[in-house]
Amino acid sequence: MPLEGVVPKKWRHIVIDTAKDGAERVNRIDYEVCVLQALRKRLRAKEIWVEGADRYRDPEQDLPADFDEKRDTYYDMLKVRKDAQVFIEQVKTAMRQWLKTFNDSLPSNPKVKLRKQGKNIIHLSPYTAQTEPPNTAALKREIGRRWSDVELIDIVKEVDLRLNFTSAFRTAASREVLDPPVLQRRLLLCLFGIGTNVGLKRVASQQPGVTFDELRYVKRRFVNKEALRAAVAEIVNGTFRIRQAAIWGDATTSCASDSKQFGAYDQNLMTEWHARYGGRGIMIYWHVDQNSTCIYSQIKRCSSSEVAAMMEGVLRHCTTMEIEQQYVDTHGQSEVAFAFSYILGFDLLPRFKLIARQKLSMVDADDAKQFANLEPILVRAIKWDLIAQQYDEIIKYTTALRLGTADSEAILRRFSRADPVHPTYQALAELGKAIKTLFLCRYLHEESLRREIHEGLNVVEN
Numbered sequence: 001m002p003l004e005g006v007v008p009k010k011w012r013h014i015v016i017d018t019a020k021d022g023a024e025r026v027n028r029i030d031y032e033v034c035v036l037q038a039l040r041k042r043l044r045a046k047e048i049w050v051e052g053a054d055r056y057r058d059p060e061q062d063l064p065a066d067f068d069e070k071r072d073t074y075y076d077m078l079k080v081r082k083d084a085q086v087f088i089e090q091v092k093t094a095m096r097q098w099l100k101t102f103n104d105s106l107p108s109n110p111k112v113k114l115r116k117q118g119k120n121i122i123h124l125s126p127y128t129a130q131t132e133p134p135n136t137a138a139l140k141r142e143i144g145r146r147w148s149d150v151e152l153i154d155i156v157k158e159v160d161l162r163l164n165f166t167s168a169f170r171t172a173a174s175r176e177v178l179d180p181p182v183l184q185r186r187l188l189l190c191l192f193g194i195g196t197n198v199g200l201k202r203v204a205s206q207q208p209g210v211t212f213d214e215l216r217y218v219k220r221r222f223v224n225k226e227a228l229r230a231a232v233a234e235i236v237n238g239t240f241r242i243r244q245a246a247i248w249g250d251a252t253t254s255c256a257s258d259s260k261q262f263g264a265y266d267q268n269l270m271t272e273w274h275a276r277y278g279g280r281g282i283m284i285y286w287h288v289d290q291n292s293t294c295i296y297s298q299i300k301r302c303s304s305s306e307v308a309a310m311m312e313g314v315l316r317h318c319t320t321m322e323i324e325q326q327y328v329d330t331h332g333q334s335e336v337a338f339a340f341s342y343i344l345g346f347d348l349l350p351r352f353k354l355i356a357r358q359k360l361s362m363v364d365a366d367d368a369k370q371f372a373n374l375e376p377i378l379v380r381a382i383k384w385d386l387i388a389q390q391y392d393e394i395i396k397y398t399t400a401l402r403l404g405t406a407d408s409e410a411i412l413r414r415f416s417r418a419d420p421v422h423p424t425y426q427a428l429a430e431l432g433k434a435i436k437t438l439f440l441c442r443y444l445h446e447e448s449l450r451r452e453i454h455e456g457l458n459v460v461e462n
Contacts, residue, residue, distance in 0.1 A: 001026045007034045045422070046414045055407075059414060062406035067396050074399045080343055084391035088384050091434050095363050098441035103371040105445055112444050114376045120356035121376050122444070127451065153192050160188060163238045168230035169222040186210060186218045194219070229318065236319045239293050252290045256327035256456040257310050259285040261302065274302040287313040288460040295319045306331045308409035311401060314346060315408070325349055327456035335432030336415045336425065342435045343398045349439065349453050358440055361433045383430050390427035397424065 007015050015030045042048045046059040067074060072082065081087040106112065113123040160166050166187045170176075176183070189210065193203035200219065204212040240251065263281040264271045270282050285306065287296040296317040300309050310332045314323050325347045333350035341348040352358060360374060362381040371378065387394075400411055415425040442449055 001031065006038050007031065044413055045416055046410075055410060062411055063396055063400050064403060064405055067399065071392075075395060078343060078395065078398060078402065079345060080395065084388040087391065088387060091431070092363050092384075094438055095361075095434055096367075098438050098445075099360065099363075099367070099371050099374065102441040102445045103373045106373045109445070111447055114374070116376055122356045122358060124355060124444075124450075127447075127454070152196065153188070156188055156192055159235060159238075160184065163234055165231040165234045168234065169224075169227045171221045172224070173221055183218070183222075186215060187222060190215050190219045190223060194223070233318045236293055236295050236321075240320060243291070248291055251321075253322050253324040254290050254327065254452075254456060255287050255295065255314070255321070255323050255325070256290070256460040257285065257287045257313055257332060258329060258457065258460045259283045259300070259306060259309065270299065270301050272302040285309040285313065286460055287317060289321060290456055290459060292459055295321055305409055305412055307334050307337045308407075308412045311337070311340065311412070312408045315344070315401065316404065327351070327453050327460075329457060330354070335429045335436060336412065337432070338435040338439070339394070339428045339432040340398055340401060342431070343394070344402065347439075348435075349443075349449070349456075351453050351457055355443075360440060361437045382434050383426075386427045387431050390424050393424045394427060394431070397428075 003012070003015075011030075011034060015027055015034060017025050017027055019025070039048070043050075043056055046056070049058045050056045051058075064070075064074070075082050081090070106114070111125040115121050115123060166184050169187055178186075189203050189207060190200065192198070193200045193215070200215040201212045204210055204215050243251075245251075261274055261277045261279070261281050261283055263279060266280060271280050272282075273280050274283075281302065283300045283302055283304070285298050285300050286294055287310075288294050296313040296319075298309060298312065306328075310326065310328055314326055317323070323346055326341070326349060328348065328350045330350060330353040333348060333352075338348055358377070359379045360377050362368065362371075362378055365381045367381070368375060368378055397411060400406055401408060414422055415428055443453075
């Protein structure tokens, strides 16, 4: 029976039974459990795949088939250098610049201290409380005086009169027979009943001239996922257009993302037990801009990657917003995410839970002498040769993310810490460590950046 690569060493005393005469035999049931574990690990990393499947298909089908023919086109689309050495020199220059800036400013930085020993080396002082803007209370009072009692259904109706977002809902049947004003009214009532969880039956009981069967017919024939996406995008873009710069400021390019667990019944393929929060349910993952407008939302399984959900929202949000900065919490970042975000052209700005244990990578092995103030948190140098060897593969996977040839989670699933380690994952991890070092130097050097990330995540969490 093959044991190498199937039975972990710590399990071998359980799987292999030794008789009194020294003869060894393999326990069949325990061995089959090990086989299933090995299959699961390699299937999740796509070292093996299932013919005819979608989620677990051949990983080569996730990549653009014409990459070799259109290599220059894809490099131009991502706006990256075609020469790996030129790309690496850019990263090296930026790393040295920020390491020097942080090293020189550390002695005069009262908010950041580095301890000499222990696990929690980095010490950040708490923020000082900000003063409340003087007109906030008066503005709240005036809004309450003018619009103290406005029905939510009236707000939905007013938005539709301005934007006509109900035109995005088209029948799934072969023809439409309802008059447009009648259909518009019933669509608004359906969306109100579903969105508020009041239900169609209760909405119909309070509205003369419409029945529950009529609302149910409209829901079944007109309300679907694609139409809802289009309507939401129209409302979000309309919100961006109507904002007055004197009140809201210039158009923001920053977005925050976070997830929340919701309880769900067991009789579906998405409900799972959540390891952190406990209980069975699903996760809703939101992308919200700095001014509280939700630009994208998605339903995810509890075990799905928040990094993949973050990438999906940035690349597929379908609004006019240009995302240049993405705020996430600890679970929304990884070294691979730092690498992909750098090539895709947006800044990944996480708020680390364990900021006290973070480390900075070096450009070269002898850099420790140049940055003596950072010595407690410096680790080994980046393996630049590995990035150069896999540079073309890194761009190929980034192109797949940009074009959407496969789901973000399907692509990122290949790059995990599970053995056997993918060579492109090793290169992405090295590039991610370099970009993460850039971010940590900025984060620890600039208190304004720390406040900005904290404020952005407070918006999405509220």
